[in-house]
Structures are given as C-alpha cells and as structure tokens.
Amino acid sequence: MNKGKRYIRIITVIYVAAIILTVFSFIGFGFSESLFRFVTSLAAVLLAESVVYGYCIFWLRTAGSVQRTSPVLLSGAFITGIYAVVVFVSAIVFDWMLEMSPLWYAAVQLLILLIGGITLAAIGIYGWNAGTEEQQVKRSLQAFRLHQSELNEISELASSWKHTESEQLEKMLNKLRDQFKFSDPVSDSSLYATEDIMHQQISLLHDHVKLLLMAQEPQDNWQVEINEMVESIQTTLERRNRELAALK
Numbered sequence: 266m267n268k269g270k271r272y273i274r275i276i277t278v279i280y281v282a283a284i285i286l287t288v289f290s291f292i293g294f295g296f297s298e299s300l301f302r303f304v305t306s307l308a309a310v311l312l313a314e315s316v317v318y319g320y321c322i323f324w325l326r327t328a329g330s331v332q333r334t335s336p337v338l339l340s341g342a343f344i345t346g347i348y349a350v351v352v353f354v355s356a357i358v359f360d361w362m363l364e365m366s367p368l369w370y371a372a373v374q375l376l377i378l379l380i381g382g383i384t385l386a387a388i389g390i391y392g393w394n395a396g397t398e399e400q401q402v403k404r405s406l407q408a409f410r411l412h413q414s415e416l417n418e419i420s421e422l423a424s425s426w427k428h429t430e431s432e433q434l435e436k437m438l439n440k441l442r443d444q445f446k447f448s449d450p451v452s453d454s455s456l457y458a459t460e461d462i463m464h465q466q467i468s469l470l471h472d473h474v475k476l477l478l479m480a481q482e483p484q485d486n487w488q489v490e491i492n493e494m495v496e497s498i499q500t501t502l503e504r505r506n507r508e509l510a511a512l513k
Contacts, residue, residue: 280315
C-alpha cells in the first residue's frame with residue numbers, strides 16, 4: 266500500500282513537471298503563429314498529458330487489487346498511449362508544419378479526442394461486463410461448492426450412525442452426492458432462485474439427518490421422509506441442469 270502511494274507521488278511530480286515544461290515550451294518557442302491554433306494545441310497536449318496521468322493512477326490502484334494484469338487494462342494503456350502520441354504528432358504536423366486553418370485544426374483535435382474517448386469507453390464497458398460475468402461465475406461456483414460441501418458433511422454424519430439401517434441412509438446420500446458431482450458447477454444469474462431453493466432443501470435434509478441420529482430409535486417412516494427430501498433435491502437439481510443447458 267505504501268509502495269503504491271509512493272509511485273503515485275512520483276508520477277504526480279512527473280506530471281506536474283511535464284505540465285510546466287509544456288507550457289513554457291509553447292510560450293518560449295512560439296509554437297504557432299495563430300493564437301487560436303496555439304491555444305488549441307496547448308489545450309490538446311495538456312489534456313493528453315492529463316489523460317496519461319489519470320490512467321497511470323488508475324492502473325496503480327487497479328493493478329494492486331488483482332493478481333495478474335488484465336488484458337482490458339493493457340488495452341486501455343495501449344489506447345491511451347496511442348491517443349497521446351497522435352495528439353503530439355498532429356500538433357506538430359497540422360499546427361507547426363502545415364499551419365492548417367484554425368477551425369479545421371480544432372476539428373481535427375476534437376475528432377482525435379472523440380475517437381480516443383469512445384475507444385476507451387468501449388474498452389471500459391467491455392471490461393466492466395467481463396468483470397461482472399467473472400464475479401457471477403465465481404459466486405455460482407462458490408454456491409455449488411457449498412452445496413457439495415454440505416452434502417459431504419451430511420454423508421460423513423450418516424457414516425457415524427451406529428444403526429443397522431445406516432447403510433441404507435448412506436446409499437441414498439451417496440447417490441445424491443454423485444449426482445451433484447457430475448453436474449455443471451457454473452450456474453447462471455437467472456437460476457439464482459432455483460439455487461436458493463436447492464440450498465434450503467439441502468439444509469433441511471442436513472437438519473433432518475441430525476435429528477435422526479440424535480434419536481435413540483428412528484421412526485418407522487424415516488426412510489420415506491429422507492427419500493422424499495433426497496428426491497426433491499434431485500428434482501430441483503435436474504431442473505437446474507436442464508435450464509442451464511438450455512441457456513448455454
């Protein structure tokens with residue numbers, strides 16, 4: 266964190282020095298004979314330097330929160346660099362060398378700004394959508410692994426049941442666990458309600474198995490109750506898998 270702040274301070278000092286150097290260079294060398302072109306060039310160059318500075322700060326703050334550099338972040342840096350180079354080159358060519366008409370020159374700089382801004386915005390929107398989709402995948406994967414973990418816990422709990430019918434209980438639970446094992450772990454945001462129902466059903470099964478093991482002697486219809494719960498979870502899982510396959 267302190268290292269990042271130090272880099273930000275260094276980049277800020279460089280940015281301020283570049284701004285001062287740019288202003289004095291334009292004034293000292295008389296970059297343009299037209300006042301309008303002079304102001305346009307100066308404003309365009311200062312804006313380009315500010316965009317580069319802003320992206321550097323954004324890079325430092327964003328890159329520190331991820332394990333690897335995002336391709337979207339690299340693309341944004343490339344576009345920012347190209348934009349700055351095009352602004353500098355256009356100022357030299359169209360203002361100083363060709364002495365383009367002030368209004369046309371202003372239109373050229375405005376066009377460069379619009380193209381650069383639209384390109385960066387498009388990359389930003391794509392990056393935001395990709396990041397949102399990645400977070401959804403992570404959440405759905407975590408939820409599915411939570412289901413599997415709870416089923417494993419239920420199976421371990423059932424294996425500790427000291428009863429002659431414990432094998433039947435384990436068989437039902439293992440069948441359900443295998444069905445989860447061969448299901449797609451990555452879900453879709455439209456299936457969150459189904460996932461939530463399945464989570465509630467698994468929790469209910471977990472509590473029921475706990476109560477079953479706590480009883481000294483199970484009820485006569487315990488197999489029917491457990492089987493109904495297992496089948497309801499299997500039905501929900503099958504519906505979830507069908508809908509997920511249709512979406513993909």
